[in-house]
Amino acid sequence: MSPRNCFACLLGLLCVWEIGAAQDYLRLKNGQVARGAIVRTDSATVFMAEWEERHLPLPRLQVFTKKEIQSIWFQRPPQAEQKAMYRPHERGYEFGGGIAFQSMKDEDFSRRMLQLSLMGGYTVFPAIGIEGEGDFTFPHGEREDTTWNELQTGYHVAINVLVHPVELRGFIPFALIGGGTALAIPAGRTILTTNHDQRNLLNFGVGLKFGQGGIGCRLEYRYLLYSWTPDEAVNEQRVEPREAFCHLVRAGLFFYR
Numbered sequence: 001m002s003p004r005n006c007f008a009c010l011l012g013l014l015c016v017w018e019i020g021a022a023q024d025y026l027r028l029k030n031g032q033v034a035r036g037a038i039v040r041t042d043s044a045t046v047f048m049a050e051w052e053e054r055h056l057p058l059p060r061l062q063v064f065t066k067k068e069i070q071s072i073w074f075q076r077p078p079q080a081e082q083k084a085m086y087r088p089h090e091r092g093y094e095f096g097g098g099i100a101f102q103s104m105k106d107e108d109f110s111r112r113m114l115q116l117s118l119m120g121g122y123t124v125f126p127a128i129g130i131e132g133e134g135d136f137t138f139p140h141g142e143r144e145d146t147t148w149n150e151l152q153t154g155y156h157v158a159i160n161v162l163v164h165p166v167e168l169r170g171f172i173p174f175a176l177i178g179g180g181t182a183l184a185i186p187a188g189r190t191i192l193t194t195n196h197d198q199r200n201l202l203n204f205g206v207g208l209k210f211g212q213g214g215i216g217c218r219l220e221y222r223y224l225l226y227s228w229t230p231d232e233a234v235n236e237q238r239v240e241p242r243e244a245f246c247h248l249v250r251a252g253l254f255f256y257r
Contacts, residue, residue, distance in 0.1 A: 023051050025073035026064060029092070030257050031084040031214055034062065038072070046072070086211030086256060088123045088164050088172060095120040098218065098252020100135060117250060121162065129162045131176075156182035156224070158203045171210045174220075178203040182226060199226040209254075216256055222248040 026034040026048065037054035040047040044066050049059035067090060100115040114137075121131030134157045160178030182199040207220025224246040230239045 024048070026069055027071045027073065027084060028064070028068050029070045029084070029087065029089040030068075034064070036062070084213065085170055086172065086209060086216045087167065088129060089126055090123060092123040092257060093121065094216065094254045094256035096216075096218070096252055096254025098250045100222075100248050100250035115248070117252065119252070119254070127163060127165045129164070131160050131162060133158055133160065154183055156180060156199070156201050158201055160203055160205075164209070171208050173208055174206070176203070176205045176207075199228045201226055207250075211254075211256060214255055214257065216254050218250070218252045218254055220250050222246075222250065224248060 023035045024038045026038075026046065028034065034048060035051075036048045037051045038046060039049050039054060039059065039061070046064045046066065046069060048062045048064065049056075053059035070084060070087070096119060098117045098119075100117050115135050116137075117133060117135045119131055119133040121129050123129040134155060136155045158178045158180030160176045162174050162176045164172050164174040166173065180201045180203065182201050202225040203222060204224075205220050205222040207218060209216055209218045211217060225243065226245070227241060227243045229241045
């Protein structure tokens with residue numbers, strides 16, 4: 001057999017192997033990849049069969065809604081794309097925690113502190129989500145100011161609405177607004193009061209989220225406004241309501257689906 005005929009045979013075998021190895025791929029928004037043969041699509045649904053059964057009159061089918069699908073490939077997806085990037089999607093959820101650096105300012109003092117946070121969220125629509133969060137501070141064993149009261153543990157909890165309308169090269173910017181309640185004000189590793197006054201809380205923030213393969217990172221800035229009426233009286237007159245605000249910068253990790 002001449003070299004030209006050998007080359008033609010090898011080329012033919014390579015083409016047959018490539019055709020036999022070809023498959024269609026669906027990359028889902030939850031990070032999974034489904035492969036097989038796409039046998040039918042309509043405006044809302046994609047029907048996929050096993051590649052070996054694609055020629056049968058009634059193959060076994062997997063059914064996917066368009067809302068579940070991130071992308072469709074008619075060749076093998078690049079290896080670098082196997083892990084889905086983080087993108088908020090309808091009925092998605094996430095949970096995680098972080099470390100926050102907070103400052104607090106009142107009429108007579110200004111303090112800074114370290115705070116631990118837990119949070120969980122649910123995406124109602126691709127651009128709108130809700131989340132619950134709890135932030136906790138645990139005071140150290142010594143007072144910073146001998147005129148202050150005994151150390152107390154403080155916290156605040158809140159429900160927030162998030163808006164993330166755009167994507168910027170894999171980063172998801174977001175803004176949030178919410179409210180909740182707080183027990184004492186965490187400031188400078190100590191709590192200003194021992195009478196456990198409840199505080200009302202308003203919560204505003206902006207930040208960035210990004211991630212891949214089910215694990216994400218979150219960086220954000222918060223402005224928190226506390227308001228309360230002290231549980232005390234002067235000359236039989238109720239003390240006037242008071243306010244204090246905090247700035248908070250948080251870095252955290254979260255898991256998402």
